[in-house]
Ligand code: ATP
Ligand code: ATP
């Protein structure tokens with residue numbers, strides 16, 4: 132196609148590719164959702180429909196981007212983790228960020244009425260977004276732990292705050308002042324003794340947030356195992372000394388196949404991702 136004399140302006144654009152071999156995390160956060168949640172009568176401290184809508188949008192993003200292996204959300208935020216080797220948009224930062232945030236935001240409006248059938252949307256919501264690169268698996272896990280710890284800290288605070296305000300009739304200011312002087316243990320103790328609430332019995336959705344994790348379909352796992360067994364028979368491996376587990380078969384080089392393969396499912400969990408259990412059960416996630 133013939134080029135116009137204006138074409139040169141394209142060279143002012145920068146090629147903003149994310150560093151190779153690093154985890155790409157996109158985090159988005161509702162803009163001024165303190166106000167948004169008031170205007171839309173979110174239940175306090177935790178509106179479960181609002182959280183369900185956030186998760187629905189995140190799942191929609193993950194359906195569109197097969198290279199997102201995991202996402203984690205709480206309150207008005209969600210973080211999306213792209214696999215290290217992703218080549219989506221040639222790893223261009225602005226493309227990745229703007230497309231994820233835009234798809235999430237349009238999904239929020241698109242799915243709104245499924246979750247808030249009696250509350251019309253008052254105005255178009257905005258989400259901000261950022262990209263952070265993490266070079267090591269430890270950095271990535273620490274990032275996700277940081278977000279989940281934040282969920283817990285805020286939830287404990289908000290639970291205590293709303294008990295003081297709506298059950299004990301304290302003014303918002305007094306409640307803030309009182310809580311400002313209390314440690315986590317004091318808040319737990321107050322919830323228990325004054326409000327008969329065991330914090331640990333509050334739903335995990337509120338205490339842990341939401342993890343969406345891409346996993347191989349069970350049938351795929353089986354196929355992998357059978358293939359591996361056939362393989363080792365042909366190689367004359369001793370079946371007794373080499374126990375092949377689902378995890379082993381996926382832990383190795385099969386990752387590439389796994390992510391290129393469309394037959395993955397997205398599972399939703401409200402569980403701890405700070406400890407090792409979540410990760411050791413899913414060896415295909417990290418490198
Ligand atoms: P900013 O634009 O800086 O992000 P913000 O008002 O969105 O400002 P955040 O720190 O992101 O501030 O906090 C989000 C706020 O949205 C929470 O403090 C809470 O008031 C409200 N909120 C978000 N999700 C829910 C929910 N599921 N239930 C009840 N309130 C919620
Ligand atoms: P990319 O994701 O790379 O932007 P794209 O398919 O959106 O891919 P563009 O170069 O942005 O490619 O072109 C947008 C295309 O959308 C046009 O080529 C045209 O086919 C279609 N399109 C956009 N607006 C209109 C319109 N108003 N009427 C008809 N077709 C339109």
Ligand code: MG
Nearest residue numbers: 160161162259
């Ligand atoms: Mg913010």
Ligand code: MG
Nearest residue numbers: 160161162164
């Ligand atoms: Mg916000």
Ligand code: MG
Nearest residue numbers: 160206207208
């Ligand atoms: Mg927030």
Ligand code: MG
Nearest residue numbers: 226229230233
């Ligand atoms: Mg286009």
